[in-house]
Amino acid sequence: MTITQTKPGAGVEFRALRRTFGSTVALDGLDLTVAPGELLALLGPSGCGKTTALRMVAGFDHPDSGQVLVDGVDIVGVPANKRDAGMVFQSYSLFPNLSARDNVAFGPRIRKVDAATRRARADELLAMVGLPTQGDRFPHQLSGGQQQRVALARALALQPRVLLLDEPLSALDAQVRLTLREEISRLQKNLGITTIFVTHDQEEALSMADRVAVLRDGRLEQCATPIELYHHPATAFVAEFVGTMNRIPGRLTGSGRVEVAGQQMPVIGDVPTQTAVDVLIRPEDVRVSADVDGPARVVTVSFLGPTTRLFVELPDGIGIKADLATRQASGLGPGAAVRVELAEHPVMVSASR
Amino acid sequence: MAALTRRTRVWHGLVLAVFGLYFAAPLVASFVFTVDVPGQGLTGQAYADILGAPGFTDGLGLSLLLAVATIVLVLALVVPAMVAVRLRPGRLGTVVEVLCTLPLVVPPIAFVAGIGSILQLGPERLSDTPLYQTFLAVQDERFPVALVLSYTVLALPFVFRSLDSGLRAIDVPTLTEAARNCGASWWQVLVRVLLPNLRSSLAGAAFLTLALVLGEYTIARILTFETFPVWIVKVSGSEARLSVAVSLLSLLITWLLLLALSSAGTRAKTASEE
Amino acid sequence: MPTVATTVSPPVPDTAPAVSGRAGARPRRSSATLAALPLLVFVTVFFGLPMVAVGIGAVTVTDRATDTTTLTAANLSRSVQGAYLDALTSSIKLSLITAALGVVLGTLLAQAVVASRLPGLRNLVVTASGVLANFGGVPLAFAFIATLGISGVMTELLHLTEAGWSLYTPAGLAVVYLYFLIPLMVLVIAPALDGLRPQWREAAANCGATGWQFWRLIGLPVLGPSLLGGFVLLFGTAFAAYATAAAMVGSVLPLVTLQIADALSGNVLIGQEGVASALALDMVIVAGLVMAIYLPLQRRSARWLR
Numbered sequence: 001m002t003i004t005q006t007k008p009g010a011g012v013e014f015r016a017l018r019r020t021f022g023s024t025v026a027l028d029g030l031d032l033t034v035a036p037g038e039l040l041a042l043l044g045p046s047g048c049g050k051t052t053a054l055r056m057v058a059g060f061d062h063p064d065s066g067q068v069l070v071d072g073v074d075i076v077g078v079p080a081n082k083r084d085a086g087m088v089f090q091s092y093s094l095f096p097n098l099s100a101r102d103n104v105a106f107g108p109r110i111r112k113v114d115a116a117t118r119r120a121r122a123d124e125l126l127a128m129v130g131l132p133t134q135g136d137r138f139p140h141q142l143s144g145g146q147q148q149r150v151a152l153a154r155a156l157a158l159q160p161r162v163l164l165l166d167e168p169l170s171a172l173d174a175q176v177r178l179t180l181r182e183e184i185s186r187l188q189k190n191l192g193i194t195t196i197f198v199t200h201d202q203e204e205a206l207s208m209a210d211r212v213a214v215l216r217d218g219r220l221e222q223c224a225t226p227i228e229l230y231h232h233p234a235t236a237f238v239a240e241f242v243g244t245m246n247r248i249p250g251r252l253t254g255s256g257r258v259e260v261a262g263q264q265m266p267v268i269g270d271v272p273t274q275t276a277v278d279v280l281i282r283p284e285d286v287r288v289s290a291d292v293d294g295p296a297r298v299v300t301v302s303f304l305g306p307t308t309r310l311f312v313e314l315p316d317g318i319g320i321k322a323d324l325a326t327r328q329a330s331g332l333g334p335g336a337a338v339r340v341e342l343a344e345h346p347v348m349v350s351a352s353r
Numbered sequence: 354m355a356a357l358t359r360r361t362r363v364w365h366g367l368v369l370a371v372f373g374l375y376f377a378a379p380l381v382a383s384f385v386f387t388v389d390v391p392g393q394g395l396t397g398q399a400y401a402d403i404l405g406a407p408g409f410t411d412g413l414g415l416s417l418l419l420a421v422a423t424i425v426l427v428l429a430l431v432v433p434a435m436v437a438v439r440l441r442p443g444r445l446g447t448v449v450e451v452l453c454t455l456p457l458v459v460p461p462i463a464f465v466a467g468i469g470s471i472l473q474l475g476p477e478r479l480s481d482t483p484l485y486q487t488f489l490a491v492q493d494e495r496f497p498v499a500l501v502l503s504y505t506v507l508a509l510p511f512v513f514r515s516l517d518s519g520l521r522a523i524d525v526p527t528l529t530e531a532a533r534n535c536g537a538s539w540w541q542v543l544v545r546v547l548l549p550n551l552r553s554s555l556a557g558a559a560f561l562t563l564a565l566v567l568g569e570y571t572i573a574r575i576l577t578f579e580t581f582p583v584w585i586v587k588v589s590g591s592e593a594r595l596s597v598a599v600s601l602l603s604l605l606i607t608w609l610l611l612l613a614l615s616s617a618g619t620r621a622k623t624a625s626e627e
Numbered sequence: 628m629p630t631v632a633t634t635v636s637p638p639v640p641d642t643a644p645a646v647s648g649r650a651g652a653r654p655r656r657s658s659a660t661l662a663a664l665p666l667l668v669f670v671t672v673f674f675g676l677p678m679v680a681v682g683i684g685a686v687t688v689t690d691r692a693t694d695t696t697t698l699t700a701a702n703l704s705r706s707v708q709g710a711y712l713d714a715l716t717s718s719i720k721l722s723l724i725t726a727a728l729g730v731v732l733g734t735l736l737a738q739a740v741v742a743s744r745l746p747g748l749r750n751l752v753v754t755a756s757g758v759l760a761n762f763g764g765v766p767l768a769f770a771f772i773a774t775l776g777i778s779g780v781m782t783e784l785l786h787l788t789e790a791g792w793s794l795y796t797p798a799g800l801a802v803v804y805l806y807f808l809i810p811l812m813v814l815v816i817a818p819a820l821d822g823l824r825p826q827w828r829e830a831a832a833n834c835g836a837t838g839w840q841f842w843r844l845i846g847l848p849v850l851g852p853s854l855l856g857g858f859v860l861l862f863g864t865a866f867a868a869y870a871t872a873a874a875m876v877g878s879v880l881p882l883v884t885l886q887i888a889d890a891l892s893g894n895v896l897i898g899q900e901g902v903a904s905a906l907a908l909d910m911v912i913v914a915g916l917v918m919a920i921y922l923p924l925q926r927r928s929a930r931w932l933r
Contacts (some may be wrong), residue, residue, distance in 0.1 A: 028865045060829050080832040093826035097848040106844075107834035153832075158835065361742070368739040374731075374811075376759070379767075379806070382774035382781050389780075430666045449663055452670045458918045459678065460867030462884045463907035464719050466675025470684050470795075470900060471893055502673045509670070564679035568764045570870035571884075582765040586874050589769065597773040600766035611758040 017066035028218035041209035086155030101135035236350035265333035286322035453513035511622030519554025669925035684904030706905035733812020756810035768874035819853035
C-alpha cells in the first residue's frame with residue numbers, strides 16, 4: 001500500500017475533565033494522557049463516561065471544566081469541523097445518499113480538493129480497508145462490516161492526527177468483529193496514528209490496545225498495558241471488571257496475610273478495615289484434583305476447547321470457578337469428589353458483600 | 354446528546370404556538386359563532402334545535418346505514434383476498450395492492466362522472482330489459498346501493514393500508530402453520546386465529562370507513578341523495594347557525610373517534626414491542 | 628373530501644419471512660385466487676366500468692335524434708379551451724401554491740416537533756395530524772365560514788373585511804386547504820425527519836463540514852424524495868378537493884372540480900356530459916402523472932431512511 005501517514009500522530013491529554021448532564025455526573029475529573037502513535041482503549045461499564053470523553057476530542061461535547069490538549073494545545077474552544085480528528089461511529093453513520101467512494105471523498109470535497117485527486121485518494125483508502133471494488137455501492141447495499149470499513153476509510157481521508165473509534169464493532173456479528181479487530185490494529189500500527197478506542201468489551205480492549213484505561217463513574221481507575229491490567233490490577237474494581245474473578249470469603253489475619261479455604265496467602269493492594277473480606281482469585285489460579293476423600297464436589301463442567309471450566313462447590317457451600325487444561329480435567333464429571341488448592345500468589349481482597 | 358440551545362427552544366415554542374393557534378381558531382370561533390347570537394347574547398339554542406331540525410334524523414340515519422353496509426362489504430371483499438395473498442406471495446399480491454391503491458389516483462368527482470354515465474344507461478338503453486329493474490333498485494333513495502358500491506371503492510385504499518400494516522405485524526404463515534398443525538380447518542384458522550390477531554387493524558379499517566362515509570359529499574350530491582353532509586349544505590342556506598353547530602359537532606365526534614382509535618393503536622403497538 | 632389523503636405510516640420492515648418451499652400448511656394457488664376473486668371482480672366492475680365510461684364519454688358524442696354514437700375529439704378539445712381551460716389552470720395553480728405552502732409549513736411544524744425531543748408532544752401532533760389530514764370536507768368549510776366568512780367571528784373581531792380580506796377568493800380557499808394539507812405533510816415528513824440520524828450531522832462536522840454544508844450536501848438530498856413526494860401528494864389532494872370548495876364558494880371560483888359538478892348536474896347547457904367526462908379524464912391524467920412521480924420516490928426514501 002502506498003498510503004502513509006504524512007503527519008505524525010499527536011499526543012492527547014485530558015486534564016481534570018468534568019461534565020454533568022443534569023444530575024448525572026458523566027466525567028468527574030478525568031486525567032489521562034495518550035502518547036503519540038499509541039492505541040489506547042477506553043474501557044468501562046456503560047455510563048462510565050468513556051464515550052463522553054471521546055466526543056470531547058471530536059468536539060461534539062464540551063467539558064464543564066477542564067482541558068482537552070492535543071500536542072499541548074487546549075482545543076476545547078475549537079468547533080467540531082475545525083478539529084484534526086477522524087471519527088468512526090458505532091453504526092449507521094455513512095451518508096445514505098452518497099456512494100462508498102463519495103462518502104470517503106466527503107472530507108476532501110469540503111476541503112476543496114479537486115475531483116480527480118479526491119477520487120484517487122478515496123479509491124486508495126477503500127483498497128486499504130479491503131474494499132477495492134465496492135466504491136460505487138451505496139451504504140444500503142453494503143453489509144454492516146463493510147459499512148464500518150468505509151466509515152474507517154472516511155475517518156482517515158483527511159489524514160487526521162488522531163483517530164477516534166466509538167464502539168465501532170459492537171453492532172457487528174461475532175465473526176466479522178474478530179477479523180475487523182485485527183485489521184484495525186494492523187492499520188493503526190502501519191499508519192502510526194494516535195487512536196482512542198471506546199469499548200465495553202474487555203476482550204476487544206485487551207487484544208487490540210497498547211494500553212487500556214479503565215473508567216468508572218467518570219474517573220480513571222487504572223491505565224496500563226493489557227498484561228499489567230490483568231495480572232496487577234490496581235483496584236478490586238479493575239480486577240473484577242477485567243477477566244473472570246472468583247470472590248471467596250476469607251479472614252484477614254494481620255501482618256498482611258489472609259486466610260482463605262484453609263490456606264494462608266499474602267495480600268497486595270488496599271486492605272479494608274474489617275477482618276471478614278472477599279478474596280479475589282482468578283479461575284486459572286484454582287487447582288482442582290480428583291480425590292475420593294476430597295471435601296469439595298464438582299457441580300458442572302463446561303468444555304471450552306483447550307481449557308475446561310469446572311464449577312466446584314466447597315464444603316461450606318461456596319461456589320467457585322476453576323479453569324483447567326482440558327487434559328487434566330478428564331475424569332472429573334459432575335458429582336466427582338475433589339480437592340481444591342489456590343495458587344500461592346499474593347491476592348487482592350475486597351470488602352465482602 | 355448535545356443540549357438544545359435556548360434560542361432553538363424559543364424558536365420551537367413560537368412555531369408550535371402559531372400552529373396551535375391556526376388549528377384551534379376555527380373550532381373556537383365556530384363555537385363562539387353558534388352560541389353568541391347578536392341581540393340575544395349567549396344561547397345554546399342552535400344545539401337544542403339540531404335534533405328537531407327537519408331532515409336531520411333522515412340524513413344522519415341514511416349516512417349511518419350506508420356506513421354499516423360499506424364496512425361489511427369492504428371487509429368481506431378485502432380480508433380474504435389479503436390473507437390469501439399473505440399465505441401465497443406472488444404476482445397476485447401485486448395485483449391486489451395495485452387494485453386497492455388505484456382509487457387514490459381518481460378524484461371522486463371524476464369517479465362520479467363515470468358512475469353517472471353508467472346509471473344513465475338504464476333509462477336510455479335498457480328500459481325494456483330486466484336489467485332496468487336492477488338499475489332502479491340500486492338508486493332506491495331509502496337505501497341507495499349505488500352509493501354503497503361507490504363508497505366501497507373509495508374506502509379500498511384506507512382499508513388496504515390498515516390491514517396491510519396489521520398483517521405485517523403478525524407472521525401469517527407461521528401462525529397458520531401452527532394452527533393447521535393443531536388440527537384447525539381453514540375456516541377455523543381465519544376466524545379463530547387470524548381475525549382475533551387483526552382486531553385492532555380491522556377496527557381501524559372500520560373506523561376510517563365510517564368517517565369516510567359520514568363525511569362524503571361529492572358523490573351523494575351529484576347523484577342527488579340526501580345524506581348527512583348534503584343535508585348540512587342544504588340547511589346552511591336558511592339556518593347558518595344550525596349548520597355550523599352540526600358541522601362542529603360532527604367534526605368533534607369524528608375526530609374523537611379517530612383519536613381514540615389511533616391512541617388505542619399506539620398503545621397496542623407499544624405493548625407488543627415491550 | 629379528497630380521498631388521496633391516506634394515513635402515511637412509517638416504513639414497516641416486512642417481518643414475514645420468505646416462505647418459499649414451505650408447502651405443508653399453505654393453500655393451493657387456485658384457492659388463493661378464489662379468495663381474492665370477489666375483490667378482483669368487484670374492482671373491475673364497479674371501478675373499472677365507470678372509468679371506461681369516463682373514457683368513452685370523453686371521446687364520443689351521441690346524437691339523441693338519431694341515437695347514433697360517433698367518435699369525436701370535440702369534448703377533449705373543448706375541455707382545454709375557454710372557461711374550462713381557465714378552471715383547469717386555476718385548479719392547478721391553486722393546488723401548486725397550496726402544496727408548496729403545505730410542504731414548507733408542514734416541514735417546519737414537523738421539525739419543531741421532532742427536534743423538541745418531547746415524545747408526548749410528538750405523539751399528540753402526529754395523531755392529531757392523522758385525524759386532521761383525512762377528514763374535513765363540508766364541516767370544515769362551515770367552521771371556516773363561521774370563523775373567517777363575511778360575518779365570521781374573526782372577521783368581525785379583527786375588522787378583516789376593511790383590510791381587504793375575503794374567504795371566497797383563491798387566497799381564502801388556500802387558508803382552508805392548508806388546514807388539512809399541513810397535517811398531511813407532517814405525516815409524510817415526520818418519519819423522514821426521524822430517520823435523519825444525528826451521526827450524519829456529526830460525521831459531516833467531523834469531515835469539516837459546516838451546518839449549511841451538511842444540509843446542502845446530506846440533509847436536503849436525504850429528505851429530498853420525501854419532500855418531493857409530500858409535495859406531489861399534497862398537490863393531488865388539493866387538486867381533487869371538491870366538497871370544501873363547493874360548500875364554501877359554490878361556483879364563484881372557477882375550479883375544475885366545480886365545473887365538472889356543474890356539467891353533471893345540468894346547471895349549464897344540456898349535452899354537457901361529454902365535456903364533464905373529458906374534464907374528468909383530464910383530472911385523472913394529471914392525478915395519474917402525479918402518482919407516477921410519487922410512488923417511486925417514496926420507495927427510494929424508505930430505503931434510505933430505514
